Amino acid sequence: MKKNYLLLFTLLFFASILQGQITNAVTYDFRDGTIISAKQSADAKLTLAGTYVYHGATYGLDLKVNQEINIAVSGSCTIRFLGSAYSGLKMVGTGAVAGDLGTQVTKVATDLTNTYDFVYSGVARTLNFKTIAGTGGDTYLPTIQVIPAQLGKDFATVEKNIAYSFDLRNQSIVPSGPPNTITAGLFKIEAGCCNGLSLNGSQHGITFKDGNKITLQVAGNSYIRVAADQYSSGVIAASSTTGAFNIVSQSNNTGATFSDGNPLYVDFLYVGTAGTVVLDHTGGGTAYLRLLV
Numbered sequence: 001m002k003k004n005y006l007l008l009f010t011l012l013f014f015a016s017i018l019q020g021q022i023t024n025a026v027t028y029d030f031r032d033g034t035i036i037s038a039k040q041s042a043d044a045k046l047t048l049a050g051t052y053v054y055h056g057a058t059y060g061l062d063l064k065v066n067q068e069i070n071i072a073v074s075g076s077c078t079i080r081f082l083g084s085a086y087s088g089l090k091m092v093g094t095g096a097v098a099g100d101l102g103t104q105v106t107k108v109a110t111d112l113t114n115t116y117d118f119v120y121s122g123v124a125r126t127l128n129f130k131t132i133a134g135t136g137g138d139t140y141l142p143t144i145q146v147i148p149a150q151l152g153k154d155f156a157t158v159e160k161n162i163a164y165s166f167d168l169r170n171q172s173i174v175p176s177g178p179p180n181t182i183t184a185g186l187f188k189i190e191a192g193c194c195n196g197l198s199l200n201g202s203q204h205g206i207t208f209k210d211g212n213k214i215t216l217q218v219a220g221n222s223y224i225r226v227a228a229d230q231y232s233s234g235v236i237a238a239s240s241t242t243g244a245f246n247i248v249s250q251s252n253n254t255g256a257t258f259s260d261g262n263p264l265y266v267d268f269l270y271v272g273t274a275g276t277v278v279l280d281h282t283g284g285g286t287a288y289l290r291l292l293v
Contacts, residue, residue: 021155022162025147030060045072046144058112059140065089068130069144076149076163076293079118079127081141083108088136093118094128101127106139117161121225121293123263149293152216153184158274160219166292168205175199186217187292204229204257205290208236214279216292218243218270224277225265225293227258233285236266243272249282258290265293 028046030036033054040047049068052061063069071079079093085108093101101118108114120127131139152164153173166187168174173184176199180191191197192211200207205227208214216224221243226236232253238245246269258264270277281287 022147022150022159025145028144028146029142030054030144031057031142033060036061045146046070055140058142059084059086060142061140063089063131063139063141064137065131065133068128070126070128071144071146072124072126073120073146074124074148076121076165077119078145078147078161078163079120079129080115080145080147080161081106081117082112082143082145083114083116084140084142085109085111086136087139089131089134089139091116091139092130092132093120094130095120095122095125103132105134106131106141107135112142119161119163121163121223123261152186152292155185158186158217158219162219163293166216168199168289168291169202171199174206188215189213190215200288203290204231204288206288208281208287208289210234210281210284212281214292216277216279217275218272218277219274220272222270222277224268224270224279226252226268226279227290227292228252228254228256228264228266229288229290230255230257232287234281234283234287236287237280237282238268238270238277239280240270240272240275240277242275243270243277245270245277252287252289 028041035041036052036054047070052067055062087106089106090103091106092099092103095101101120104116149163149165152166174182178197182189190213192213194211195209198207229252235249235251237249250266252266254264256264
């Protein structure tokens with residue numbers, strides 16, 4: 001039975017400075033005191049867990065130890081905090097499991113310029129950020145920016161700490177009756193020696209067969225997340241000349257198929273410098289790729 005396939009790769013880049021044309025970002029500004037006094041943002045997506053201190057029009061919110069900020073997000077995103085050189089606490093980020101977004105030092109080298117980021121990959125959820133003990137008693141927070149996952153096909157250069165997605169269901173990258181090589185921003189796919197490229201449809205995206213190769217630009221340490229499909233066969237192999245992977249090959253057949261309400265993935269963790277990663281299909285058969293994130 002012919003199936004439709006989608007490939008989603010979410011690239012999660014862990015570093016610090018943003019450069020590029022980011023779209024649909026939302027900024028929460030604490031510097032006029034409005035959010036602090038209301039204990040929530042105007043859109044009610046950001047809430048404060050108590051009555052917190054306003055530190056003026058330059059530094060905004062003054063967080064003490066064990067104070068919390070909650071932010072409702074619609075899916076994969078970067079939460080970017082504008083930092084202060086005078087901050088002294090650490091901050092723990094939580095998505096699905098306590099502390100799973102990591103811990104950041106809130107003190108930065110350049111006051112009101114450098115940022116620290118938390119990167120979340122998943123469905124709509126309320127994220128929690130809590131201050132914990134560090135080298136001082138305060139974290140000064142002028143702004144928080146929520147940057148949703150960006151369409152990797154629209155970027156010529158990969159940017160650190162940004163989640164990118166590549167949707168292979170909707171013909172925005174791979175059209176019906178595709179050529180043997182397609183380059184779309186940070187993404188490239190090649191048919192190779194043996195099997196042409198093919199779009200199977202809007203449910204499952206593209207077919208991925210022996211000889212087919214996908215190349216992705218990365219900015220450094222990254223998760224490559226491949227949407228699962230219960231009809232896939234063969235394995236996906238990951239390689240790179242600029243880093244290494246925790247898993248070098250695996251099938252994306254987990255027994256179930258990715259959907260927007262049931263986001264199932266197989267993950268490859270890349271550790272290395274800025275460069276490229278390559279995904280190849282081996283072992284015969286056909287993998288169906290919906291989405292990469």
